[in-house]
Amino acid sequence: MYETALVIHNALRWVAILAVLLVFLRAMGGSMSSRKINSGDRFAGLFATIVVDVQFLLGLLLYLVWSPQTKTAMQDFGAAMKNPELRFWAVEHAAVMILAVVFVHLGKIFARRATSDASKQRRTAVWFFLALVLMVLRTPWPGMEVARPWIRM
Numbered sequence: 064m065y066e067t068a069l070v071i072h073n074a075l076r077w078v079a080i081l082a083v084l085l086v087f088l089r090a091m092g093g094s095m096s097s098r099k100i101n102s103g104d105r106f107a108g109l110f111a112t113i114v115v116d117v118q119f120l121l122g123l124l125l126y127l128v129w130s131p132q133t134k135t136a137m138q139d140f141g142a143a144m145k146n147p148e149l150r151f152w153a154v155e156h157a158a159v160m161i162l163a164v165v166f167v168h169l170g171k172i173f174a175r176r177a178t179s180d181a182s183k184q185r186r187t188a189v190w191f192f193l194a195l196v197l198m199v200l201r202t203p204w205p206g207m208e209v210a211r212p213w214i215r216m
């Protein structure tokens with residue numbers, strides 16, 4: 064189950080990052096050209112939110128149930144904080160990604176409360192951009208100190 068979850072979590076990272084990027088680009092473009100919100104914007108926003116939520120749930124299951132990294136970290140949390148790899152999985156990756164998920168939802172909530180299309184698009188662009196930055200910063204890209212493959216088979 065652990066291996067399968069890692070394969071899916073790895074692949075879904077691409078869908079999540081690209082979906083959030085697409086929402087950001089559409090909202091930016093729409094706000095700069097004063098375009099009205101259309102069904103494409105609504106679909107892109109809903110799709111990105113669902114994918115990010117599924118990625119969050121899978122990450123939570125990895126964290127709480129399947130990952131040997133977090134299991135080791137939980138056995139001695141203090142010692143894990145001195146180990147860069149264990150600290151990354153036990154704290155940095157999870158906390159920053161949870162914040163990214165919160166930002167996506169804040170974007171949806173604040174956009175829903177806005178009274179004009181221009182302000183909806185501005186709010187969506189800001190919150191999805193912040194979520195995107197966090198997701199890109201704390202993904203374990205190849206070449207980083209804690210690195211994972213571009214795609215896992």
Ligand code: HEM
Nearest residue numbers: 073076118119122123125126130131132157160161211215
């Ligand atoms: C929402 C955006 C997220 C993205 C883009 C993302 C991305 C990734 C990637 C690329 C990996 C490496 C997979 C591999 O080894 O092939 C990974 C692993 C992992 N992620 Fe996430 N993740 C996200 C959210 C979360 C959340 C919210 C949690 C925890 C609450 C989490 C916990 C984990 C854990 C525990 C691992 C596996 C560590 C291991 O056993 O090796 N992730 N994540």
